Amino acid sequence: MDNHITCEGGLGDDLVHVATAPGEARLVVINLRGAMDGLDAVQPYGDPALRALRGPDLSVGPEGGAFDLDGFFALHPALETLMPLWRAGQLSFIHAVSTPYRDRRSHFDGQDLLATGSANRDRPDLDDRSGFLNRLVACIPGATLQLAWSSGAMRPLIANGPAPFSNWSPTTQLGLTEADIGLLxxxxxxxxxxALALESAVLSEAAQGGKTAARSDAAFVARQLVAEARIATFSIDGWDTHAGQAGIIAGRFRQLAQAILTLRDGLGPVWDKTVVVVVTEFGRTARANGTGGTDHGTGGVAFLAGGAVRGGKVHGRWPGLTDLYAGRDLMPTADVRDYLAAICHAHMGVPADLLSNFVFPGASVACGLVAA
Amino acid sequence: MQSRIAASLKSWLDTDPPPAAETGLRFGYGPSASDLLEDVRAAALHPPQATQAEARQFHIDYNAGVGLEPKFWREAALDFRRGAIRRRIALALTSPVGFGERVFSFWADHFTTTPKSYQAMPLQVSLTDEAIRPHVAGRFVDMLKAVTLHPMMLIYLDQNLSVGDHSVYAAGRTDSGLNENLGRELLELHTVGLDGPYDQNDVRETANLLAGLIYRTGQGTIYDVRRAEPGTETILGVDYPEDSVAEIHRLLDNLAAHPATALHLARKLAVHFVADTPPQSLIDRMAEAYLDSAGDLTAMYEVLTGSIVNRSPVPQKLRQPLEWIIACLRALGVSGADVAALPADLFNRVIVDSLGAMGQPFDQCAGPDGWPEHEDEWLAPNLIAARLVWARSAPEQILAALGRQIPDPALLIARHFPRPCGPMVTWSPRAETVQFGVASVLCAPEFLRR
Structure with a gap:
């Protein structure tokens, strides 16, 4: 195999195995809209400052039923069904990461910046409203992008751009005759x-199924990835936990875990060639607010799952909870785009210069991985 | 409940619907700018479907569970929303021009709320009908104050949970503190906008100043000074030393008068009514008119409607689902009185559920930023497919319920387009069925856009 994977210095961790032939690797991006609380998902219970920040209900660690990962971090109890993946080395986390977005803490801005994969709002590629997944597809000959968004119902910016993509939410029966279609x-x-919307709707109508939004999106995406699609994305909403977080976020985590396991089951043998990346626009405040919730923050956590993941590890440089960003948020110690770029490079085989100049402008492609 | 809504609906619709604006174009001289402003002033005068007092009483009765099984209470709550959709559509069909009703929908979207519980559904109706509608032809600051202090907004953006961290109330409690939600969206979405000159500290300080505002079902919106954050707040460079409602009013006065607010509102109006990317010169002139008139919204509308850009014969904006359904019903000759008379199950299925399938469930926007404006957001295949499905079956069902026939597609084109053009003129009359012919007109680019 042509060794086009060049990794210098950088993150110091191997994020993925290199075992997939070119054109066979699958990538799924699950976007958690609303800002998922990374300190509740992967709880740094070994950090002595955590307890005082979080009150009695949030991020309680193993004493509250969370699953110890490595003696320092523990996984939220509602993510229990993902523990077999962790033990099998098919799940890892990247902590204390963020996009380059800072300070304004607007969901809508933060989501736009994550979706476009750019470093700031002033870049021309944001004006073009082109998403990083669309630019990524353009770097992989013959690849197409599969979207599903029955939860969001909107055409997501993350996939927008000139490269062709196919999308469908499996909810509407079109039922047009050939003559109707011809006339339209x-x-x-x-x-x-x-015209494009019509063709997509007509061509994709055969694909139906699903019940709850996230699970049906995951099942739909898995079917497409088993067939011809190689890159897919969908969103799970409802992470803006300003109040009563403990109850709300447990339900969201169960839905997220179910979506990941639905992908694994639906992908079958292809799971081994798959990386699922779970990202969110930013983290939440380190300190619980007065209403049992958390407000908009900065640093957070990303998930990596899949048979191609070199799992069982919490990546990233932990900043500690005494030195908070702006005195309130988990300090981000790395750009999440660097990790996304590393995965696109090592797993999807996209050349580093294309990634740092085109897909994630300004990001550095750095990974500890050396190709076999 | 049902009958009360139906009865009040009927009273607004006692007069026959006036002729469509298209008829005015052909047989009159066409609408003038002052007609459009009159239309907005008329829209401001419609009485509320539910008053805040009624909505609060509903909230109390619901919680007490007086006399009804829980599921009946839920249905009663949903009836308020269904009534609000029916009324929104009926008034839009009755209005001669419809500009006033569209302006009302615009501001309802600017101050988006979503009930988090059945109990609050009537409060949402009260917010749009009492805090927004009376001010659509007035000064922005009056609308801003009415909305910000309305119970629905206090619930929706978590103000009800917010308590100053150093307040009397918080002392000795571990379960209460500040919530930034309303403070943030007041700046980011409602006034100076995301591009405005504020930072995280301004958000925090705004939340600190708002601490103390709270909705209680028995009393409505009150200011509880024990929840107020002590000390002087500084917001966008202005000091607010007092803890009082008057001080909150002063903040809202200052925010409404801020040049960044003028630009933010002007841009949003221009994007909604003119084009996804409107000319900056139009935005600047609208903002100037707003500032020169001490925040008079009609001054902005006058610049907006009088702009030369509106004379472009090429449609610029994709109609969002609710607006499109209303345009379809107008073209099909359905009146406000007709809509009031439609059976509930048909209305719920063909209008309420369909809006959800098209991506715009009524008054249930996913976030406080309102519905997206950019055309791409609405061009997703599933959303366009939902419109096709509707256009093919809904007109026939609605007209059949009213005892009428579905019109010939050629007649529909002639009625709706004074100067028809595009491939639709050639192709729609050749459809296999009259139903699909009508669908192809309603889903033609010339009709989906305006």
């Missing part, structure tokens, strides 16, 4: 926006 093609004529 005439009516839409040169209006490319409508």
């Amino acid at each position: 093609r005439h009516v839409y004529g040169a209006d490319s926006g409508f």
